[in-house]
Amino acid sequence: MNYALIVYGAPYSQQAAHSALRFAEALPHRGHRAATVFFYHDGIYNATRLMTPPQDEPNLRQRWSLLAKAHNTSLLVCVASALKRGIVDNKEARRHGLDGDSLAPEFELTGLGQLLDAALTHDCVVTFGA
């Protein structure tokens, strides 16, 4: 089955992102796939390319990136939630005259409509951190 995961929790603050990631990594072992992960609310902080955890803690940035590459998982980030919290891609940084961007390369800023679209088109939706 194709799963859509919705992540509301910031990394290292709540279990939500860590559980979502482990769930996504486990799905292929049972013949399923996390086709889309949608980051909303504080979950958008998972998309920062500047995340620098200590070496003895899980590196979420690296693992989201590996997941996206290995299983062609779309990592979608709500643009409205992201911009006001300081997660911007190169295009938005230029548009708003900012001196740098912060979105990790495997992630994509997108509208909230994509959350509904994922819920409507995937076989199963699992929410983490409400």
Next chain:
Amino acid sequence: MTSKRILIVLRHAPHGSSWSREGLEAALVGAALGQEVSLLFMGDGVFTLCSEQQVGALGQKGTAPMIDVLPMYDIERLCVDEQALIARGLETKDLMVAIEYVDPAELIAEHDIVLTF
């Protein structure tokens, strides 16, 4: 895209966090995409429906205006867990809109997609 029944569950109070606002935004987007959207207010989420709310002192926009526009988006079903109202000393006359009392489990079973906020 075939039309599906979407239930948005709101479990947080309207002020103090962005949960209820972000949940209502998801509801409006779902309705704008032509889906049938219902709302279920549970727990502290029932405070979202209280009448005469002011805008938050923190510069937040508040959610009352979003409740007002729900009919324009054809979001007609506003469902409430009666126990949640009673537990908070609220009655239907304290609410800004007409609501429907439901059994949350039955309501959830009636919908194709449930998103919780």
